[in-house]
Amino acid sequence: MSIKKRELMALGLAAAATMALAPLAHAQKAAPKAAAPAEDIVFGASVPLTGVFSFAGIAIDAGIKDYLTILNEGGGVKGRKVRYVAEDTGYKVDQSMAVFKRITGQNKVSLYYADSTGFVKTVNPELERLGSVLMTGASFAKEISNADKYPMQFMVGPDYAEMVTILLRYIAQTKPGAKVALVYSDTEFGRDPVDAARATIKSLKLELATEIVTAPGSVDVSAEIVKLRRADPDFTIFHGYVSAPIPEFINQAKSLGLKSQFMGTFWSMDNTTVMKMGPAADGFLGVMPYRYYYDTEGKSPMLERIRKMRPEYQTSGYMQGFLAAMLLTEAAKRTLDNGNELNGKNMKLALSSIRNFDTGGLIGVPLSIKGNSIPIGRIYKADFKAQKMLPVSDWINLQ
Amino acid sequence: MRIGSAKQSYAADAALFDTRTQQAWALFGLLTLLAFPFIASEYWLYLACLVAINIASAMGLNILTGYTGLVSLGQAAFMGLGAYTVAILQLRYGTPLIVNLLAGGTVAMAAGVLVGLPSLRVKGLYLAIATIAAGVIAHFAFSHFAALTGGTSGLSVPPAQVFGRELDTTFELYWVIVPVTLLLLLGAANLFRTRIGRAFIAIRDRDISAEVLGIPLLRYKLLSFAISSFYAGVAGGLFAYFFRAVTPESFPLLMSIFFLAAVIVGGMGTVLGSVLGAVFMTLVPELLKIVVGWFAADGSATPVLAPIRTVVFGALIVLFLIFEPHGLAEMWRRARRVFHLWPFRT
Numbered sequence: 001m002s003i004k005k006r007e008l009m010a011l012g013l014a015a016a017a018t019m020a021l022a023p024l025a026h027a028q029k030a031a032p033k034a035a036a037p038a039e040d041i042v043f044g045a046s047v048p049l050t051g052v053f054s055f056a057g058i059a060i061d062a063g064i065k066d067y068l069t070i071l072n073e074g075g076g077v078k079g080r081k082v083r084y085v086a087e088d089t090g091y092k093v094d095q096s097m098a099v100f101k102r103i104t105g106q107n108k109v110s111l112y113y114a115d116s117t118g119f120v121k122t123v124n125p126e127l128e129r130l131g132s133v134l135m136t137g138a139s140f141a142k143e144i145s146n147a148d149k150y151p152m153q154f155m156v157g158p159d160y161a162e163m164v165t166i167l168l169r170y171i172a173q174t175k176p177g178a179k180v181a182l183v184y185s186d187t188e189f190g191r192d193p194v195d196a197a198r199a200t201i202k203s204l205k206l207e208l209a210t211e212i213v214t215a216p217g218s219v220d221v222s223a224e225i226v227k228l229r230r231a232d233p234d235f236t237i238f239h240g241y242v243s244a245p246i247p248e249f250i251n252q253a254k255s256l257g258l259k260s261q262f263m264g265t266f267w268s269m270d271n272t273t274v275m276k277m278g279p280a281a282d283g284f285l286g287v288m289p290y291r292y293y294y295d296t297e298g299k300s301p302m303l304e305r306i307r308k309m310r311p312e313y314q315t316s317g318y319m320q321g322f323l324a325a326m327l328l329t330e331a332a333k334r335t336l337d338n339g340n341e342l343n344g345k346n347m348k349l350a351l352s353s354i355r356n357f358d359t360g361g362l363i364g365v366p367l368s369i370k371g372n373s374i375p376i377g378r379i380y381k382a383d384f385k386a387q388k389m390l391p392v393s394d395w396i397n398l399q
Numbered sequence: 400m401r402i403g404s405a406k407q408s409y410a411a412d413a414a415l416f417d418t419r420t421q422q423a424w425a426l427f428g429l430l431t432l433l434a435f436p437f438i439a440s441e442y443w444l445y446l447a448c449l450v451a452i453n454i455a456s457a458m459g460l461n462i463l464t465g466y467t468g469l470v471s472l473g474q475a476a477f478m479g480l481g482a483y484t485v486a487i488l489q490l491r492y493g494t495p496l497i498v499n500l501l502a503g504g505t506v507a508m509a510a511g512v513l514v515g516l517p518s519l520r521v522k523g524l525y526l527a528i529a530t531i532a533a534g535v536i537a538h539f540a541f542s543h544f545a546a547l548t549g550g551t552s553g554l555s556v557p558p559a560q561v562f563g564r565e566l567d568t569t570f571e572l573y574w575v576i577v578p579v580t581l582l583l584l585l586g587a588a589n590l591f592r593t594r595i596g597r598a599f600i601a602i603r604d605r606d607i608s609a610e611v612l613g614i615p616l617l618r619y620k621l622l623s624f625a626i627s628s629f630y631a632g633v634a635g636g637l638f639a640y641f642f643r644a645v646t647p648e649s650f651p652l653l654m655s656i657f658f659l660a661a662v663i664v665g666g667m668g669t670v671l672g673s674v675l676g677a678v679f680m681t682l683v684p685e686l687l688k689i690v691v692g693w694f695a696a697d698g699s700a701t702p703v704l705a706p707i708r709t710v711v712f713g714a715l716i717v718l719f720l721i722f723e724p725h726g727l728a729e730m731w732r733r734a735r736r737v738f739h740l741w742p743f744r745t
Contacts, residue, residue, distance in 0.1 A: 049705035058702050087688065088705040093642070093649070094449055098685060101569070102442040121555065121644040129567060143552050186542070188648055191551040 041077055044103040045086035045113035046096040053091040056317035063321025066309055077329055078336045093118040109133055110342050111328040117141040127152040134331055134347035136324045141192050145373040152344040154372045156324045157289035161196035162375040163265045166287045166396045170379045171235050172204040179209040181233035185216040190240020209233035221245050225252045236260045242267050247277040254280050270316045271389050274382045282384035287377040290319040290362050300361020323362050365395045413592050436573050444569045451580040452637045453677040457661040458587050459630025465667035467623040468603030469518050470526055472655045473533035477507040477628040479650035481635025486554045486645045496559045503636035504629040511628025518620050534652050541647035553646030556639050576637050588670045599623050664719050666726025675727035684712050
């Protein structure tokens with residue numbers, strides 16, 4: 001008996017239909033929430049395990065999982081285990097939202113990690129409506145640091161404007177009156193800190209040498225290099241990129257004899273990312289809110305624990321996920337300690353009560369949370385020979 | 400085998416649902432849509448609304464590409480125009496939902512006519528490239544006219560209001576999004592029973608012949624662009640109310656490609672194709688995610704299996720293009736024919 005091509009397609013369609021209906025039936029069965037044991041605290045996450053941001057998403061996912069493993073091994077939050085429920089979003093807002101709906105629909109979620117600025121903005125009205133979830137995520141957009149507008153959210157570090165301010169303060173200290181160039185991508189991410197950067201440059205009595213806007217990713221930057229050469233800045237701050245076109249800029253600028261010091265913000269500051277830029281990246285400066293994996297300076301028990309759990313290098317995305325899990329669960333712990341119900345408002349209040357909190361060395365100074373951001377960072381410099389980013393400043397706290 | 404459906408008049412022959420069986424199924428479908436919000440979970444309701452928005456936009460693109468033969472990659476830009484119009488009207492003036500949606504559609508329609516002008520000179524890939532320009536210009540406008548559009552950070556949209564009631568849950572929005580999409584589908588189905596719709600098809604099949612037959616190409620090509628962008632504008636308006644946040648990056652070129660893929664996979668030049676294509680493109684990635692979830696129940700294998708899901712989705716699209724170039728609508732038709740002729744074989 002031979003099977004025709006069309007019969008094969010029909011069989012495939014029937015199988016697909018079965019697959020399609022099964023989860024719906026499953027979802028209906030699971031419709032009454034809280035399938036989880038009552039004592040569990042559910043930590044949901046929309047994480048980009050595929051797509052353009054997967055390099056960070058996979059690391060963030062690992063960081064969250066590791067911290068929750070440590071926490072649960074130590075008895076959880078006041079004896080309650082924290083259960084992690086995460087799904088891939090492909091770094092697409094509609095999928096992130098679908099994941100949020102699915103996870104919150106099937107579990108009584110208290111804590112949530114969000115993968116993008118777009119999603120954070122989209123989910124905000126839903127968060128306020130639900131009132132039961134405290135959220136943080138991968139976004140450092142300036143807008144999110146507005147606690148009135150985003151009352152159930154916070155970010156695990158300085159916002160992009162604060163990152164640039166930390167860089168500019170460093171510049172003002174090392175070379176007062178220096179000429180600064182801003183190079184940013186023509187995206188929401190790239191343009192986010194620009195207005196604030198202009199104002200800070202003025203207030204710190206620095207000089208804005210030029211502004212260059214490029215497309216994100218690998219683009220020809222020959223024309224922009226000419227513009228940069230003409231402006232001849234002492235410092236050039238890149239923002240809105242992960243890597244490309246920063247290496248192209250640095251390589252071409254160095255071959256033209258430009259003396260400018262190049263700088264980056266968090267997402268372009270991972271050790272692997274910088275070292276991949278090649279020898280030209282030697283001396284690349286940037287702001288980092290967390291310690292690097294290999295950092296042994298001072299007392300850092302949590303970093304030591306991470307190094308024991310994972311002997312290979314972990315990226316700054318991992319550190320971000322790890323710290324996000326730490327702060328979210330700390331907020332839950334403080335809420336329960338106060339005898340309050342575990343909801344978004346109470347957890348945000350508990351989070352805002354954090355003063356001089358020891359992160360176990362993930363951040364080099366004790367942190368206090370006063371708004372939606374944690375405006376602390378340190379300037380690191382690339383040492384290509386040692387293949388490491390090394391600190392060149394003390395921790396700069398904008399609070 | 401279906402018998403006894405002889406038509407007594409031209410009107411009966413041209414009816415959208417021309418047999419009792421079809422009418423019964425249409426009624427069943429309508430009742431299912433009415434019952435769905437009461438039985439489905441929040442997640443499935445969300446997906447239903449998302450699918451409905453995508454159907455509305457895919458239908459618009461199918462009118463232009465599938466029925467008129469004009470390839471466009473500007474659908475996301477027209478959706479963006481509709482979304483921003485609705486967001487601005489809702490935010491600044493608090494005008495009623497229906498007015499906002501119509502205004503969104505109208506603004507997109509006006510832009511569609513402008514973008515459609517090159518279609519008089521260029522066709523195929525050349526036109527597709529020309530329509531990409533719409534996306535680039537729209538993105539520039541959304542990012543740079545900050546006083547109106549909120550610049551790169553975009554706009555947060557207040558909830559839609561109907562008779563003083565705020566529609567801020569998926570359940571409430573379902574009752575706006577699904578009926579509006581049904582109306583748009585009904586409009587499209589009727590369009591192709593009129594002179595205008597048949598003129599579109601004539602242009603697609605052979606534009607020179609159409610002109611010889613007395614169809615003014617200028618008017619009808621622009622009309623097709625106008626109707627298509629109106630659909631996209633309304634879909635964009637629904638998008639704004641649904642996601643409550645509109646930014647310049649909400650409507651990338653990839654979104655236009657998504658709709659083109661939906662039209663091709665579903666079936667060009669059929670209303671059903673737009674529906675099936677949008678359902679396929681929206682739901683299959685979600686279903687694959689659920690299937691992957693079964694294999695990675697404890698979450699540990701998810702990072703490994705997630706990329707496989709993307710590959711499977713891509714492979715499914717390629718397989719459809721190879722084995723069924725006429726799209727899902729053709730498969731549907733064949734399945735129907737089997738039932739119509741049963742117990743005889745086709």
